[in-house]
Amino acid sequence: xxxxxxxxxxxxxxxxxxxxxxxxxxxxxxxxxxxxxxxxxxxxxxxxxxxxxxxxxxxxxxxxxxxxxxxxxxxxxxxxxxxxxxxxxxxxxxxxxxxxxxxxxxxxxxxxxxxxxxxxxxxxxxxxxxxxxxxxxxxxxxxxxxxxxxxxxxxxxxxxxxxxxxxxxxxxxxxxxxxxxxxxxxxxxxxxxxxxxxxxx
Amino acid sequence: xxxxxxxxxxxxxxxxxxxxxxxxxxxxxxxxxxxxxxxxxxxxxxxxxxxxxxxxxxxxxxxxxxxxxxxxxxxxxxxxxxxxxxxxxxxxxxxxxxxxxxxxxxxxxxxxxxxxxxxxxxxxxxxxxxxxxxxxxxxxxxxxxxxxxxxxxxxxxxxxxxxxxxxxxxxxxxxxxxxxxxxxxxxxxxxxxxxxxxxxxxxxxxxxxxxxxxxxxxxxxxxxxxxxxxxxxxxxxxxxxxxxxxxxxxxxxxxxxxxxxxxxxxxxxxxxxxxxxxxxxxxxxxxxxxxxxxxxxxxxxxxxxxxxxxxxxxxxxxxxxxxxxxxxxxxxxxxxxxxxxxxxxxxxxxxxxxxxxxxxxxxxxxxxxxxxxxxxxxxxxxxxxxxxxxxxxxxxxxxxxxxxxxxxxxxxxxxxxxxxxxxxxxxxxxxxxxxxxxxxxxxxxxxxxxxxxxxxxxxxxxxxxxxxxxx
Numbered sequence: 001x002x003x004x005x006x007x008x009x010x011x012x013x014x015x016x017x018x019x020x021x022x023x024x025x026x027x028x029x030x031x032x033x034x035x036x037x038x039x040x041x042x043x044x045x046x047x048x049x050x051x052x053x054x055x056x057x058x059x060x061x062x063x064x065x066x067x068x069x070x071x072x073x074x075x076x077x078x079x080x081x082x083x084x085x086x087x088x089x090x091x092x093x094x095x096x097x098x099x100x101x102x103x104x105x106x107x108x109x110x111x112x113x114x115x116x117x118x119x120x121x122x123x124x125x126x127x128x129x130x131x132x133x134x135x136x137x138x139x140x141x142x143x144x145x146x147x148x149x150x151x152x153x154x155x156x157x158x159x160x161x162x163x164x165x166x167x168x169x170x171x172x173x174x175x176x177x178x179x180x181x182x183x184x185x186x187x188x189x190x191x192x193x194x195x196x197x198x199x200x201x
Numbered sequence: 202x203x204x205x206x207x208x209x210x211x212x213x214x215x216x217x218x219x220x221x222x223x224x225x226x227x228x229x230x231x232x233x234x235x236x237x238x239x240x241x242x243x244x245x246x247x248x249x250x251x252x253x254x255x256x257x258x259x260x261x262x263x264x265x266x267x268x269x270x271x272x273x274x275x276x277x278x279x280x281x282x283x284x285x286x287x288x289x290x291x292x293x294x295x296x297x298x299x300x301x302x303x304x305x306x307x308x309x310x311x312x313x314x315x316x317x318x319x320x321x322x323x324x325x326x327x328x329x330x331x332x333x334x335x336x337x338x339x340x341x342x343x344x345x346x347x348x349x350x351x352x353x354x355x356x357x358x359x360x361x362x363x364x365x366x367x368x369x370x371x372x373x374x375x376x377x378x379x380x381x382x383x384x385x386x387x388x389x390x391x392x393x394x395x396x397x398x399x400x401x402x403x404x405x406x407x408x409x410x411x412x413x414x415x416x417x418x419x420x421x422x423x424x425x426x427x428x429x430x431x432x433x434x435x436x437x438x439x440x441x442x443x444x445x446x447x448x449x450x451x452x453x454x455x456x457x458x459x460x461x462x463x464x465x466x467x468x469x470x471x472x473x474x475x476x477x478x479x480x481x482x483x484x485x486x487x488x489x490x491x492x493x494x495x496x497x498x499x500x501x502x503x504x505x506x507x508x509x510x511x512x513x514x515x516x517x518x519x520x521x522x523x524x525x526x527x528x529x530x531x532x533x534x535x536x537x538x539x540x541x542x543x544x545x546x547x548x549x550x551x552x553x554x555x556x557x558x559x560x561x562x563x564x565x566x567x568x569x570x571x572x573x574x575x576x577x578x579x580x581x582x583x584x585x586x587x588x589x590x591x592x593x594x595x596x597x598x599x600x601x602x603x604x605x606x607x608x609x610x611x612x613x614x615x616x617x618x619x620x621x622x623x624x625x626x627x628x629x630x631x632x633x634x635x636x637x638x639x640x641x642x643x644x645x646x647x648x649x650x651x652x653x654x655x656x657x658x659x660x661x662x663x664x665x666x667x668x669x670x671x672x
Contacts, residue, residue: 003248034279034286035243113348174220177348178250181225181356185253187216188358191227192254195213196462197320198229200451 002173002183005115008097008143010069013059014130020073021080022107026089039085040092060093064137072129073100077118078107087111097143099150099160101126117145117170119160129157145170203469205366206322206435207401210341210466214324216358223360229323229340231353233260233296234309235287236613237328241350242290250355252294257357259318260291261299263308264613266606268576271301280614294354307579307605310334310547314418315581317447321436321463326353331547331629333424336433337417338440339466341401343430364431365399365475370406373482378664380557381416382549382627382647384408385423386488386498388480394496397429400475403468404434408482414443415551422548423629426495435467487663489534490631490645492522497631499534501650501662507531525633526642527621534660537644541624542573542600542655543636544648546610549627550578552585554648558627559591561652561666567599568658574601574616576608600655612637625654 030042044060051058059065071090077100078086087110090098098111098118111118121129129150133139142151143160145167150157169175181188192198204212216225238260245252252258265280275281291298299305299312306312310331313319321339325332328350335342345359352359369388402424409417417434424432441460444450451459486500497519499505507530511519523530528537544550544558555575567573575595577583583605586592592602609616610628617637618624624636624643631643644660653663 034239034282036240037243037247177360178248178352178355180219181352181358181360182250184217184225184358185356187225188227188253188356191214191216192357195227195229196458197323197451198257200455200459 002179003115003176004173005117005170005175006144006146008070008117009140010096011065011067011138012070012072012129012133012141013065013068013095014133015059015071015073016130017073018075019079020077022078022086023080025078025086030085036085036088037092039089040094043089043093062137067094069094069096070141070143071095071098072126072133073098074126075101075123077103078111079104084110084113087114087116091116099126099129099143112166112169112175115170115175117143117162119143119148119162121150121158121160125158132157202473203471205403205472205474206339206433206466206468207341207364207366207403207431208472210322210324211363213322219360223362225358226324226361227358228326228353229257230313230318230325231258231350231357232309232313232318232325232327232332233258233287233291233350234264234327234329235262235283236264237347238290238350239283239286240347241328241354242286242294244348244351245294245354252296252354254357255295256297258296258354259299259313259316260287260296261306261309261312262287262301263306264607264611266301266604267614268603268606268608268616271604277615301580304580304584307577307581308547308550308607310418310422311550311578311582314338314414314443315447315579317444317450320444320450320459321440322466326350326359330425330430331422333430333432334418334422334547336421336424336431337414338444339433339436339463341431341433344425364401366403367397367400367429367476367478368403368405368474370477370479371404371408371482372406372479373408374411375408375482375485376664378487378649378662378667379482379485380487380647380649381412381419383485383488384482385420385426386490386495386645387485389423389427389496390488390498391480392427392478394426394494395428397424397427400429401431401433402427402429403474404432405468406479409434410437413553414439415553418551419548423495426629436463487647487650489650489660490643491526491528491534492519493525493631493633494518494522495629495631495645497522498645501535501660502533504531504533505529535662537660538623538658539625539644539654539660540571540622541609541618541626542567542571542651543576543609543624543626543628544574544600544651545576545578545608546628547578547607548610548629549648550576550582550605552582554627555582555586555591556589558648558652559594561649561663562598562600562656563594565598565656567655571655571658572601573599573655574603574609576603576616577605580605609636611635617641625651625660627651
């Protein structure tokens, strides 16, 4: 039952700018919640409102990007606090993979725990991909974890970078502790069957 | 070489050794409450996972419950939302929910033992650090985070690193007016609030053996305040007598088998501990915390320490505590004015705690101007106490007699200190702001000592009142 992640296929969202922090991703007032579920609605809420008041449209409000699952960012994305709410909010919005020039370390780790791969590209490539998306928002891309490339159809656009051990965790599904634990389901049942108190219950 | 109970229980619950080197441990019982479980259930839904053993999970609502009235919907909309989430989650995943409306609710660490869910030799987890309470029955019980709650829901297992075991032995007879709470506050004072990090504490010795189950629960409850995630007492006849006949206890022909299993997990006489410490019961007096950690305590007749007597590493915390509490070094704790008296919590909200407090309060009046609360640990305890007439004693003295819940222990409900109020509290934590006011102050003590403080309006020595009564 390990959730192996080898490919993410979908349209993309370009989000330009360096040092976009976790407070911008999900403003602190949305942290008081029963479930992480609602966070998707509030992702980038303040940034989106600000863009609106200036008469422009934030990429997360752009009707053509609405179904985007691949987020393309620039430098030091996700800096700030350690809260899991930021990647949770992005994931709940529908983001399944993030391509960027670099990521804040804790944010990267939190994304890994949620099964959202963060892949690095060079500055030029990031800009190139963002432009491609803007030119044709409906285009489908493939983030291929097995050969670490970004593809459009069968054409490779550029290589993607990710540490080998992290790549392995996504490909094998071991990024997910729950998955590792679930793998031992027959052993779990064995232990359960020999625990005396379970048979009296 | 013999084994400790901790080693034996871990052994029979080990599913596998994981590539990370941690153990995959089977969790016999998971207890759930409204604050830390909703995100875990959300993760289960999101991943389309199942709850592997619904019958090994039990839920109750306690942290956010208003204790003036259970009337729904709760005035606090977030509390109502959390309550509804728990109701929905337990219904959707077929998990037994101990319902307030059916008068079977209460604090999670009170109802586990009350229902006979908590049993010797079992592993128990809950998204709450005071899960160590259940160790009083010879279970290995510990608090976990939300992602681990998810893991236990989905697999009934979790990944964990084994602990070392320190035997904390207390020998001899306790003096009158000295209770289990004083013993554990004493131990925390001596071993430090971080002393137990990496350890399970096995509480043993003649003092512990002489204690009833509720006293043992008070001891194990606060193991976590000593830094130990796990605290336990070896099961004995008292454990079995308490458990027998409880709704979830083994029945009929299973009972004898159960007792031999319980006996088999007891620490062997030749077991080796990673460390052993011994204290004499006779040296323990009624204890009161004066600071902002449960380790900052003195005997009720003692003085707040002098800065000169505090080790260099603790100077900063010492100064911070004095400043926060507005206390002066070297002054007696006796006579410190208190504004609020709180009797309750998973540490000291059980029937024998209420009895001990009522015995002190009987025939006295709460000092004018003080707020005094009794919040039973469960609805069952509340009913039992009412049958015994304890509520009348408390109410006649000027206490408020509330519905069960966590209440002022952590002030997630409307029960909160105001401003710099000082609370004499039978709860477990005196952290800054713990009781609801960012500047509120908490003095931890036994329920009898809280009762005594409520009568005089100042920190008082309960032994004097007991002496007085004997005359």
